[in-house]
Amino acid sequence: MSPEQTSSKIGKSVGEKLRTARIAQHLTQSQLASPDFSVSYISAIERGQIHPSLRALEILAGRLGLSSTQLLPNRSQGEDRNISIFPLPEREEEEIDLTLIEINVSLREGDAALALTQLAKIPLKRLKRSQLLRHRFFMGWAHYKNGHFQQAEYVLNEALQIAKELNDHYLTLRILYLLALTYTSMRNHSQAHLSFQRCLSALELSTIPLDPLFALQLHMQIGQYYTQQENLELAIEAFRKALDVIGYQINSSQNQQAYIDIVRHHSDHKEYDLATLYAYKSQFLTEQTQISQLRSELYYYLGQAMLKNDLQQARSFLDNIVQQEASLHTLDKLSLASLNLCNAAWHFEQHAFDTALTEAQKNQELITSFGDTIIGAETYTLLGRIAYAQGQQAQGDTYFAAGLSMFERLELHEELANESVQYAQLLEEHGKEHEAFVYFRRAFQSRQELGK
Incomplete structure (x- = not known):
């Protein structure tokens, strides 16, 4: 069997x-x-x-x-x-280690379906405990990425027990983090909060060097979790901790795809040591790019939380962060777009629609080279609200269509639902009840995707 x-x-x-x-x-x-x-x-x-x-x-x-x-x-x-575990021949053990590296690369490249296929080919009964731990961690990660949240919960809890048994602090942290994200997606808020807190405690007690990228992602996700719970004070506190972690110095990224190609080359030639080495280099360079993207998202989420909580606090934050970035000359274009978006939203809340339009249009030019991003989607929907406020409904409809489509492609169902409701309300206010119904329904369908 x-x-x-x-x-x-x-x-x-x-x-x-x-x-x-x-x-x-x-x-x-x-x-x-x-x-x-x-x-x-x-x-x-x-x-x-x-x-x-x-x-x-x-x-x-x-x-x-x-x-x-x-x-x-x-x-x-x-x-x-x-189901007993047999010792592996040395050659087979090396091949399994290489396969696990390839699965890690697949997951980091965003191909969770391929990762599941690769994982299914590994004979579980012949794995060492350390290999089984990585297998179950990658399996839980792949299920989470594929939206199989209940399967992810089961496998990640399995992995957590093995990680504790092996005293693996590195994977314990990442398993707890993934469990928190899984419970958040399942709308199990009590378990999500518990997993986030356990992860924070484990991070504080860990004796291994701090991984800045991981700490940044953790605080950002906690901030987003509290924002969804409408606990804006705790959300802002978490985002500020993320800001402390990230600092203001981002190394320039290189083309990590070249390293991924090298990994595949050495793997094909069964040069496993070199494949492993370049896999780690690829991972490092990918994380440098991720830091830049995460910083832009951090500015966006922190700005949004402040706008909801205290407009004066938001104004002070925007002025201070722009001044700091200008003095250090490290602001990348996507982070600049994020700050511009927050600034445009602040002026919109103050009913300074012309200024808001100018700032948002600057953003429209900045985001075109980045493809689909949450910053881009929010820029288009903000432009839509500004157009409606200035009596230009047809232009507003075009902007909303672009922004909502981008949210859909990004599979950001929470944002898609919220913006669809706002657009539907605007349509309803302007006597377009039939069109409003279409977007209320779209919001309902998006919330169904979230399990609400």
């Missing part, structure tokens, strides 16, 4: 035991699920479609008056032999 078949059989047995115990307690799926899980999650477990995480198993067992082990299946000795 293959590992996948064994896993499926285990999942089905857990589901059958869960259903039997639930019925014996005269509970509906909804009663068993609330408040931590969805009914569809319980239903999927009972049908053997997904596996519950260890934490989920403990919670469900507790509600049923059982221990978590009572919900686990009884394996035969034959099955135990099938």
Whole structure:
């Protein structure tokens, strides 16, 4: 029996035991699920479609008056032999290590579907514990990227247990971070908050050198989480911590694609040491580019939180950050576009529509070379609001169409829903009820994508 078949059989047995115990307690799926899980999650477990995480198993067992082990299946000795770990021949071990490097590259290049295909080809029963840890981490990452959030939760909790067992601080941090993002996507706010806090605590207690990119991403995501919860004070605090991490010195990036090509060349020639070396170089250069992009997004999110919370505070922030950037001469074009956008939005809130238009039009010129970005999408929707405020509805419709389409391509469903509602309200105010209904429906569909 293959590992996948064994896993499926285990999942089905857990589901059958869960259903039997639930019925014996005269509970509906909804009663068993609330408040931590969805009914569809319980239903999927009972049908053997997904596996519950260890934490989920403990919670469900507790509600049923059982221990978590009572919900686990009884394996035969034959099955135990099938999933035992055998020592790998040296050659095969090297090939698996190389495959794991290739999977890491696939995920960093954004090809999560390819990563899942690559992961499925690795024989789990022959992996060492350190290899199994990386496998489960990459599997959880790939499921998260593909929107398979319940599968991601299960696999990442598995990986977390192995990381703790191996005392792997590096992956423990990244697993907790991915779990927080997964729970946020599942709208499980209590678990998302807990995972973020555990990740922060682990980062503070870690004895390994600080990874600035990771710390930056963590504080930014926490800021966005608090913004969604409308806790703007904590959101601004998190964004300011991200700003402290990033500083104002960004190294100029090089063409990391060249290094990815070198990795593939050495991999094809089975020169694994060189492939590994250049994979790390590729990762480093990719992160330099990411820092620049993340800085622009950080300015955007912090500016938006301040605009919602305190316009005077937002004005002071914009003036100070522009002055600092000008003195250091390190401001890249996308970060400049982010600050211009915040400045235009501030003037719009002050009803200084001509000034807002000038700033937003500057942005329109800056963003054209960057393709689809959240900065670009927000620039177009802001231009749409300005046009409506100045009585130019036809021009406003063109801008809104461009901005909403960009949000859709970026799969930013939260922003797409919010901007669709604002546009629908403008259409309704101008007597275009039918068109307004179309965008209210679009907002509803976007929120469905978020599980709301």
